[in-house]
Amino acid sequence: MLPASQAESLILDLVQPLHLQRDSETVHLMAASGRILATEVVGTLDFPHWDNSAMDGYAVRYADVQGCSAEQPAVLDIVEEIPAGYQPQKTVQPGQAARILTGSMMPSGADTVVIQEETTRDGDRVSILSPPRSNAFVRHQAEFYRAGTPLLSAGLELAAPDIAVLAAAQVPTVTVYRRPRVALLSTGSELVGPDQPLHPGQIVDSNQYALAALVASAGAEPVCLGIVPDQPEPLKAAIARAIATADMVLSSGGVSVGDYDYVDRILAELGATLHIRAVAVKPGKPLTVATFSRQDPGTTAEEPSQILYFGLPGNPVSALVSFWRFVQPALRKLSGLSSSWSPVVVKGRSHHELRSDGKRETYFWGQLYLADGEYEFHRAGGSLSSGNLINLAQTNGLAILPVGHTRVAAGEEVDIMQVNSAKSITQKQIKV
Template sequence: MLPAHQAEQIILDRVQPLDPQQDRDLVPLAAANGRILAAQVSGQLDIPHWDNSAMDGYAVRYEDVADCSPEQPVTLDIIEEIPAGAVPQKTVQSGQAARILTGSMLPAGADTIVIQEDTQRQGDRVSILAAPKPQAFVRHQGEFYRAGTPLLPAGILLTAPDMAVLATAQCLQVPVYRRPRVAILSTGNELVPPDQPLQPGQIVDSNQYALTALVTSAGAEPIPLGIVPDDPAATKQAIVQAISRADIILSSGGVSVGDYDYVDRILAELGAEIHIRAVAVKPGKPLTFATFPPAPPSPPRPLLYFGLPGNPASALVTFWRFVQPALRKLSGLATGWDPTVIQGRATQELRSDGKRESYLWGRVQIVNGEFEFHLAGGSHSSGNLVNLAQTNALAIVPIGQTRILIGEPLQIMLIHLMQ
C-alpha cells in the first residue's frame, strides 16, 4: 500500500493538462463564470478610463484651497455641475469650482476634490472650510490598469471579481478550457438504479449519482454510463466505450480482491499501465490508478483511469483525496490542485487503528476565531453514506496515530464550503 502523499504525487505526475489551443472554447462573457481561462487576457482601455472623482464634492485647483481653514475659508464660484456619466463642459479657472459626484469625470483645470462635508454652499458659490491634500479623491486614468498590459493570467478559475474585471475591459468573448469529460460506471450484479424496486440482496447504485454530482461540482462534464454486471466481457466493453468518449474514467467497485473483481486484469488486457493498486488510507484502500497511452487522433495526453472502491464512503473519500486534484490539473488550472487542508481542533475524541491514514467525516465551524471539527454521529463504516449528508470536512488521523484528544490540534480537509 502506498502512503496517500506518495499516491497523490504519482497521479499528478501523470496528469497532462488540456491543451490551451486544441482544448479551447470561446464563450460569451455571461457564460464564463466558473470556467478556467485558457489564455492571458489584455484590455484595450485604461482603468479608470478617465480621471474621475472618488467622492461627492467639488472639483477645484489645489493652489486655490491649499491654505484655507474653518477660520479662513476660501469661497469659489461654481461654474457647472457634473453628474455621473456627463462630460464636463467647462475648464476650472482660478477662483472657480465644479460640483461633482462620485464617478464623474474630472473637468479640465481641476486637480483635487474637496468632499462636500468640508464645504458650505450658498447659491452659486461654495466656501471651502478645510484644506485638502493635493490630488485628494482623484482617481487618475490608468491608475488601476494600463491598456495593453496583462489583465488576467491563463490558468485561473474565473469568479465574480474576475467577471467584473472582464466586463470593465469589455471582453465579450472569453477564451476558456473546455470542460474535461469524465465517464462514470458502477460495477456489480447487486446494483440496481434508484427507480427499480429493490429485491433481497440488491443495493441501490448511489455512487453513480454521487460521483456525477462531484464531477459536475469540479467543473467537468460527467458521462454516466450506468451499471455494469460482474462479467469480464461486459466490463471490458464498458471500459472500451468509455475510452472513446472521455479524458478520465471513474469506475466504482470491482477493484478489490474478490472473486468477481476483474477490473485490473481487463485494464492490462486493454494496454493500460497500472500505477497504483492500493493506498494506505481508510476508508478507500482498494484504489486503482492506471493510464492508457494516447492513440491518434486523440491528443498526445494519456487517458486516466480511476478504479474506486464500491463502498459509498470509500468512493467519495478517494474522489476528494485523489481524483479531484487530478481533475483540477487536467482542467488547465495553473495552481491549487491539492486538497485544501486547514489546522483546527477536535471537539470529540477521534480514533483510528493507526495502520492507515484515516479520514473521519463531519462539519468544521469557526468558533472564537478557531476551526472546530465536529464528528458526524453514527457509524463511520465505509458502507454508511447516511451520516455523510451535510458534512463539509474530513478530519485526518495520520498513520501511526491511534487517537486525537478533545482540544488537540488536527488537520482538516475541506470538502465543501463552510456554511
Template sequence: MLSVSDAQAIILNLVQPLDNQRDIEVVNLLTADSRILATPVTSPLDFPHWDNSAMDGYAVRYEDVQHSSAEKPAVLEIVEEIPAGYQPQSTIQPGQTARIFTGALMPAGADTVVMQEKARREENRVFILDAPKPQEFVRHKACFYQAGTQLLPAGIKLNAPEIAVLAAAQCPQLAVYRRPRVAIFSTGDELVSVDQPLQAGQIVDSNQYAIAALVRQSGAEPVILGIVKDDPVALEKVITHAIAIADIVISSGGVSVGDYDYVDKILESLKAKIHIRAVQIKPGKPLTVATFPSTDAINRVSPLYFGLPGNPAAVLVTFWRFVLPAIKKLSGITEGWEPAFLKVRSHDELRSDGKNETYLWGKLHLIDGVYEFHKAGGSHSSGNLINLAQTNALAVLPVGKTLIYPQEEVQVLQLGKD
C-alpha cells in the same frame, strides 16, 4: 502499499493538462462562469478610462484651497455642476470650482476634490472649511490598469470578480478550456438503479449519482455509462468504450481481491499500465490508477483510469482526496490543484487504529472566531452513507496516530472550496 502522499504525487504526475491550442472553445461572457481561461486577456482600455472623482464634493485647484480652515475658509465660485456621465464644459480658473459627483469626469484645471462634508454652499459660492491633500479623491486615468498590459492570466477560474472585470473591459467572448469529460460507471451484480424495486441482497447504486455530482461541481462533464454486471466481457466492452471517449474514467467497485473483482485483470488485458493498486488510507485502501497506450499520439493523450472502491464512504473520500485534484490539474488551472488542509480544533474525540491514514467526516463550525471540527454522529464504516450528509470537512489522523482528544488540534481537508 503506497502512502497517501506518494499516491497523490504519482497521480498528479500522470495528469497532462488540456492543451491551450487544441482543447479550447469560445464562449459568451454570460456563460463563462466557473470556466478556466485558456488565453491571457489584455484590454485597449485604461482603468479608470479618465480622471474622475472618488467622492461627492467640489473639484478645485489645490493651490486655491491649500490653506483653508474653518476660521479662514477659501471662498470659490461654482461655475458648473458635473454629474456622472456628463462631459465637463468649463475649465476651472483661479477662484473657481465645479460641483462634482462620484464617478464624474474631472474638469480641466482642477486637480483635487474637496468632499462635500468639508464645505458649505451658499447659492453659487462654496466655503472650503478644511484644507485637502493634493489630488485628494481623484482617481487618475490608468491608475488601476494600463491599456495593453495583461489584464487576466490564462489558467484561472472565472468567478464573479473576473467576469465583472471582463465585462468592464468589453470582452463579450473569450477562449476557455473545454470541460474535461469524465466517464462514470458502477460494477456489481448486486446493484440496481434508483427506480428499480429492491430484492433481497440488492443495493441501490448511489455511487454513480455521487460521483456525477462531484464531477459537475469540479467543472467537468460527466458521461454516465450506467451499471455493469460482474461479467468480464461486459466490463471490457464498457472500459474500452469509456477510454475512447473520455479524459478520465471512474469506476466504483470491482477493484478489491474478491473472486468477482475483475477490473485490474481487464485493465491489464487492455495493455493498461497500473500505477497504483492500493493506498494506505482508510476508507479507500483498494484504489486502482491506470493509464492506457494512446491510439492517437498527436491529438489525444492517454486517459487516466480511477478504479474506486465500492463502499460509498470510500468512494467519496477517495474522490475528494485523489480524483478532484487530478480533474483540477487536467482542467487547465495553473495552480492550486493540490488538496488544501487546515489545522483546527477538534470538538470530539477522534480515534483510529493507526495502521492507515484515516479520514473521518464531519462539519467545520466557527466557534468564537476559531474553526472547530465536529465529527458526524454514528458509525464511520465505509458502508455507511447516511451520516455523510452535510459533510464539509474530513479530519485526518496520520499513520501511527490513534487518538486525538477534544480541543486538541487536528488537520482537516475542507470540502467544497476552490
C-alpha cells in the same frame, strides 16, 4: 501500499492538462462562470478610464485652497456642475471650482476634490473651510490598471469578480477550456438502480449518482455508463467504450482482491499502464490508477492523449473519500487550472475524540463549522463504517489522523480537509 501524499504526487504527475489549441472554446461572459480561462486576457481600457472624483464635493485647484481655514475660507466661483456620465465643458481657472459627484470626470484645470462636508455654498459661490491634501479624492487614469498589460492570467477559474472585471473591460467573450468528459461506471452484479425493485441480496447503486454530482460540481461533464455486471466480457467492453470517449474514467468496485474483482486484469489486457494498486488510507485502501494512450484527431504520433483511469472502491464512503482525496485534484489539473489542485486543509479543534490504529492515514467524516472565528470539527454520529453512507449526509469536512497517530482528544487541534464547497462552512448552529 503508497502513502497518501506520494500517491497524490504520482497522480498529478500523470495528468496531462487539456490542450490549448484542441480543447478550448469561446463563450459569452454570461456562460463563463466557473470556466477555466485558456488564454491570458489583455485589456484595451485604462482603469479608471479618466481622472474622476472619489467623493461628492468640489473640483478645485490645490493652489487656491492650500492655505484656507474656517476663519479664512477660500471662496471660489462655481463654473460648472458635473454629474456622473457628463463630459466637463469648462476648464477650472484660478479662483474657480466645479460641483462634482462621485465617479464624475474631473474637469481640466482642477487637481483636487474637496468633500462637500468641508464646504458651505451660497448661490454660485462655495467657501472651502479646510485645506485638503493635494490630489485628495482624485482617482487618476490608469491608477488601477493600464491598458495593454495582462488583466487576467490563463488557468484561472472565472468567478463573479472576474466576470465583473471582464465586463468592465468590455471583453464580452473569453476563450476557455472545454469541460472535461468523465466517464462513470459502477461494477457489480448485485447492483440495481434507485428506480428498480430491490430483491434480497441486491444493493442500490448510489456511487454513480454521487460521483456524477461531484464531477459536475468540479466543472466537468459526467458521462454515466450505468451498471456493469461482474463478468469479464461486459466489463471489458464497458471500459473500452469509456476510454474511447472520455478524458478520465471512474469506475467503482471490482478493484479489491475478491474472486470477482476483474478491473485490474482487464485494464492490463486493454493495454493500460497500472501505476497504483492500493494506498495507505482508511477508508479507501483499494485504489487503482492507470493510464491509456489514445490517438485523437489533431494529435501526432509523438503527442498522443493520455487517459487517466481511476478504479475506486465499491463501498460508498470509500468511493467518495477517494474522489475528494485523489480524483478531484487530478480533475482540477486536467481542467486547465494553473494551480491550487490539492485539497484545502485547515487546522481546527475536534469536538469529539478520534481514534485509529495508526497504520494508515485515517479520515473521519463530519461537519466543519466556524465557532468564534476558529474552525471546529464535529464527527458524524453513529458508525463510521465505509459501507454506512447514511451519516455521510451534509459532510463538508474530513478530519485526518496521519500514520502513526492513534488518538486526538476532544478539544485538541486536528487537520481537516474541506470537501464539497467551502461556502457550506457556516457558523456553528448546534449545541455543544
